[in-house]
Amino acid sequence: MPFLQHTPVVGATLAAAVVAYMVLRRRGNRETTAEGKTQAAVPTTTKSNPNPNPTAGRVWAVTKVQAEYVRSMVAKRGLDEIEAVGTGKYSDGASWMVTRLILQANKETKKTKSHIFRVVRCHNCSQSSTGGTKVSINLSLRDEHVKWMNNVSKACKHASLDKTMRILLDWYMALAMKDQEAEDLFFDC
Secondary structure, eight states: HHHHHHHHHHHHHHHHHHHHHHHHHHOOEEEETTSSEEEEOOOOOOOOOOOOOOOEEEEEEEEEEEEEEHHHHHHTTTTTGGGGHHHHHHSSHHHHHHHHHHHHHSSHHHHHHHHHHSOOOOSSSTTTSOOOOOEEEOOOOHHHHHHHHHHHHTTOOOOOOOHHHHHHHHHHHHHHHHHHHHHHHEEEE
16 A cells, blocks of 8 residues: 555554553553453554554445445455454445455556546436436545545545545446456455
């Protein structure tokens, strides 16, 4: 995740973790490990997991087809049962799945990102429609991922952050539905 290593968000998160550790240490807030030893009750922050706690859930407006696809992939691949969800790193399989798509989009070349987010495509609506019925899904995404989506939304002049989410889902849904290897790449644990 190269973009995470060079953003102020990581530095701020690390600084917040250090401050939290110092406060807890001063207060003597300790917890007992499985071995019976005591240690400070501070979330673990690592380079691969700069923010161990997902943000509070946000409701996203996506198309009915997209919401159904997310639900079907969570069920098909057992994403609510994966270790990352069980350990609390992600609140649910759908949040894990969408996070994977955000990370994949960020890994794409500049040209591909531009194609994904700037080229107008319409796979599931007719001209002059609103793109179909919108439904709500609740996802708990990390702050840095929401910030990245927000930056994309502003740079591409999308009508809303929800629109950026729908574009992301449309693009990767189309790829995964056409190619089993792409689906495995995106959603294998």
